């Protein structure tokens with residue numbers, strides 16, 4: 510698996526942008542105070558997991574990831590977020606950080622799964638790459654990744670992002686699937702949507 514091959518390089522990449530993960534955890538804290546169970550879906554090398562544990566020291570913060578090598582680094586549980594191995598109504602907070610685009614054609618299946626494991630009023634945070642980013646930004650974005658991760662990674666990512674709904678479409682999908690959108694922000698190449706399970 511490609512993610513197994515690049516796990517170590519991905520770890521260095523995330524460390525460069527560690528402030529971005531810290532910032533996200535600070536904003537999340539404004540939306541939820543004392544979650545009992547927190548899930549980082551597609552936790553990668555665990556940089557957000559670390560920040561979430563720091564932000565919520567009394568919570569059980571769990572990461573899952575499909576890649577064995579990523580889980581070796583993050584101490585996450587190897588599993589697929591399309592079939593989350595937890596009971597119904599378990600989590601108070603679920604976060605997808607740059608991971609939802611990995612299954613661009615299965616968003617509704619994933620949201621169904623998230624809805625199952627989230628408690629009512631539980632918070633879902635999606636941060637991901639904008640499939641509608643301006644074309645100049647897109648060139649800079651992919652060229653930067655190309656230098657860091659190589660051609661196979663960029664080709665694979667671009668194929669997925671091209672199939673990934675844009676932020677406006679994701680908001681509609683969330684609303685169609687029983688989530689209330691609380692906040693949504695779009696940046697140059699990425700976006701964040703905070704929502705609550707109704």
Ligand SMILES: C[S@@+](CC[C@H](N)C(=O)[O-])C[C@H]1O[C@@H](n2cnc3c(N)ncnc32)[C@H](O)[C@@H]1O
Nearest residue numbers: 512551552553574575576589590606607608611
């Ligand atoms: C771009 S990385 C994001 C990692 C981390 N969340 C972050 O913000 O840095 C995408 C991660 O999603 C994981 N992934 C891809 N498909 C998955 C799936 N179906 N279930 C769980 N994890 C998945 C990959 O192994 C990879 O670690």
